[in-house]
Structure formats: structure tokens, C-alpha cells
Amino acid sequence: MPDAVLSMANRRVTVLCTGDLHLGRYPARVPTDEESLSVRHVWSRIVDRALEMEVDLVALTGDVIDRANRYFEALGPFQSGIRRLGEAGIDVVAVSGNHDFDVFTSAADVADDDRFRLLGRGGRWESLRLRGDYGEIRVVGWSYPTQHVLRSPVGDLQLQPDDEVLTIGLLHADLDAPSSRYAPVTSSELGAAGVDLWLLGHIHAARSMELGGTAVALYPGSPQALHPGETGTHGPWIVEVEMGKAPRFRQLPLATVAYRTVEVDLEGVEGDEEFRSAVPLQVLEDLRRVVEGSEGLARVVYRLRYTGRTELHRRLEELSQGLVEDWEEHYDGVVATVDEVESQTAPPIDLEELAGGEDPPALLARALLAIRDGGDDGEAGRLLARVRKALEEVYRGNAYRPLLRGGDSPEEIGDEQVRRVAWEEGLKLLDALREQRAGRGGGGGRER
Numbered sequence: 001m002p003d004a005v006l007s008m009a010n011r012r013v014t015v016l017c018t019g020d021l022h023l024g025r026y027p028a029r030v031p032t033d034e035e036s037l038s039v040r041h042v043w044s045r046i047v048d049r050a051l052e053m054e055v056d057l058v059a060l061t062g063d064v065i066d067r068a069n070r071y072f073e074a075l076g077p078f079q080s081g082i083r084r085l086g087e088a089g090i091d092v093v094a095v096s097g098n099h100d101f102d103v104f105t106s107a108a109d110v111a112d113d114d115r116f117r118l119l120g121r122g123g124r125w126e127s128l129r130l131r132g133d134y135g136e137i138r139v140v141g142w143s144y145p146t147q148h149v150l151r152s153p154v155g156d157l158q159l160q161p162d163d164e165v166l167t168i169g170l171l172h173a174d175l176d177a178p179s180s181r182y183a184p185v186t187s188s189e190l191g192a193a194g195v196d197l198w199l200l201g202h203i204h205a206a207r208s209m210e211l212g213g214t215a216v217a218l219y220p221g222s223p224q225a226l227h228p229g230e231t232g233t234h235g236p237w238i239v240e241v242e243m244g245k246a247p248r249f250r251q252l253p254l255a256t257v258a259y260r261t262v263e264v265d266l267e268g269v270e271g272d273e274e275f276r277s278a279v280p281l282q283v284l285e286d287l288r289r290v291v292e293g294s295e296g297l298a299r300v301v302y303r304l305r306y307t308g309r310t311e312l313h314r315r316l317e318e319l320s321q322g323l324v325e326d327w328e329e330h331y332d333g334v335v336a337t338v339d340e341v342e343s344q345t346a347p348p349i350d351l352e353e354l355a356g357g358e359d360p361p362a363l364l365a366r367a368l369l370a371i372r373d374g375g376d377d378g379e380a381g382r383l384l385a386r387v388r389k390a391l392e393e394v395y396r397g398n399a400y401r402p403l404l405r406g407g408d409s410p411e412e413i414g415d416e417q418v419r420r421v422a423w424e425e426g427l428k429l430l431d432a433l434r435e436q437r438a439g440r441g442g443g444g445g446r447e448r
């Protein structure tokens, strides 16, 4: 067996990491009387999972409790989780954040479990050695002494170099945000601190960063999504760390609430009936995907962004009223609702009809018809030349180069591309012209 020849210190350590639970808070825009949507329910699922997976360590990166006024509401659920982990012999390490800088100390004292350690009380770094089947690891942590911390605490970390032991750092901090009042730290100082794996708190969207060598930092994000801005996947992370190797991360999508912003394409949608099927069908398509990628999701709250050209352009708010107030879709045990709609649609344009006049919109409509049909005389020719010149300038600016496809130099801009851009930009310009006229009450708008 290969394991037998490895020294104890080289064995893999499996860490379950989460933070920013805000126990006591309730997700926004969902019914407040459903236990399955609460943060404490998700916390309990996280503990279940840590037990099932028999992880070596649970790491909590601050803002576990949501401020002093939620303390007593949060205390019971927090306690019972810590107790269950302790009884299973799982070590739990934690630091406090700006929300629980004072209350987490009290909660930690109440927990009074041999397996649970709140590190770095009073803003002083604390180092701890833990032993298990994996061998030995070192954990360092720092907790908020006050609600605001204006300077980086990392400068005070005097870590004894030790190449023999894997070092994990816990910190609630704002990464690469120099003017932040929440412990601003930089990637370069984290990378230079002698820590193999930084587990961070404060940012609710999960992300990981390489810090040079095999050192990495992870923001696990909030395990339960808490408001419509918290889109994306939420849940705790499993991190597998081994000496001298880059850690491996994997998120457990255990959040029971998801917030989604999706684009709904209404191009060419005509009449109320078509609207009533087009929107739910597109939302359902997204819902199926989301449900398949999650475990135990209960609610999805949608924000819709309508796009495309449709004769319903001016009536979308009215048509969406019932959708926002009453619509509830049930799919595989998950309830989806629409919280808000935003319209970026444009009215359809009858170019032939418009082209009959003598005003600027008519002139532009005639040029667009010519561009569509492959012509380049008169106004159409002038428009195409202007578009080509603008595209050439974009190509010459190096900043845009990575965004461009199809050619490396201005000479390679094809006629097709010029025509396509002129068509799209021309339609936008026409919309703007018509919008202006309708706004002035000039009666130029064609749509009803």
C-alpha cells in the first residue's frame, strides 16, 4: 500500500470550510415561515455532511452569527452543530468577523467543547497544532477585536517557518480592497506569510485565488444565498490539502435558496398568448438546469431581463404583473417565483412603411433597407464607410484586440462584418430617433 510508505505528516487532510453564515438572518424575498429556507437549516445540513464524509476538520471563517440582536436566536442552532461535530471527534476551528466580533466570543464560551477552538481572540494571532489520522497540521487564526479594522492584520503574523507541517490560515478580511474598513489585506502579503492554504471570510460569492507556489486562498462564500444580489452557487467547500501539492477544492451545493438573473428573449413574440407561454418556458428551462446541479434546493427567486424586438415592448410591465405577484412554478419539489422584471426590449420596426417619409427616420430606414439587400449607394454607402472607419479604430487600439474575432489587422475587416454592425447600430439609432419623437409627443411613433 502506498500510504504505508508516506510519513504521517504527508497524509491528505480533508477540510470542510464555510463562513458568512449569518445565523439568525433570513433570506430575502422568500416566505419567512419555512424552516427549510432558514440559515440554521442549511447549517444543520452542513454538519450532517461533515459527519457523513468524516472530514478531518471543519473551518469557520467569521460572520457565523449575524450581529448582536440575533445572538440568542443563533446560539441554540450553532451550539447543537458544534456538539454533534465534537461527539464525532471532528475538530472545529473558527475566527470571528465584523458581524460577530463580540458575540462569537460569547458563543464560543458557551460551546465549551474540547474539539472547538475560536482562534485569535482580541485581534492577536493564535497558532494551534492539531493531530489526527492525517498526521499533524498547524492552524493559525485571527479574530476581529472591533467591528471595523482599518489595517491589515497579516503584518503581525510572525510565523515560525516549518517545512515539515502543513499550515492553514483563517481570516475574515477584504482582499485587495485597500480602502476597506474590514481588515484590508493583499494577495502578495498572504502569499508571503508562510501559509499553505488561506481560508477567508467576508465576501459572500465564492472564489479561490492562487498566491504563488502551491499557496492558495479560498473565499467559501455564504453557504445559504441571502438576497437577490447573491446569485451563483452557494454551499460549503471541501478542500483536500497535502504537503507540497496544490489544494483541491469542491463546492457542496447545499443552499436551499437560489437567486437567479436570467435573460428572456422576446424577439418576435406577438400577442399576450405567446408572451404567457414564452416567459414561463424560458424560466423553466433555467430552473431545470439549476435543480439538476444542486442538492436539496427548495426555492429559486428569479429576476428576469427581457430582450429582443417585440410588439409588446410598451406593455411588458402590465403583462408581467401577474407573473410577479402570483406565479409559482413547482418543479421536482422546488418552488420558483419571479421577484422582478426589467425590460431591455425594443419595438419592432416596419422599415418599408417608415421608408416612405422624408424625415431623418425615413432616410435612415431607406439606408437600412439598402444595407439589408446588399446595396451601398447614397446614405447606405456613407453609413457603411463610417462603420468601417470606426471598426478600424477599434482594431488599432490594442486594448480591444483580445475581444475581436475574425482578423488581426484593419485590412482583414470583412464586408459582412461591416454590414452586420451597420445594421445593428442603425436599428439602435432608429429606435433612439423614434423614441425622441414619441417623447416630444410629435406623433412619429408607429407602434400602438
Ligand SMILES: [Mn+2]
Residues within 6 Å of the ligand: 063, 097, 098, 099, 172, 182, 201, 202, 203
Ligand atoms: Mn463580514
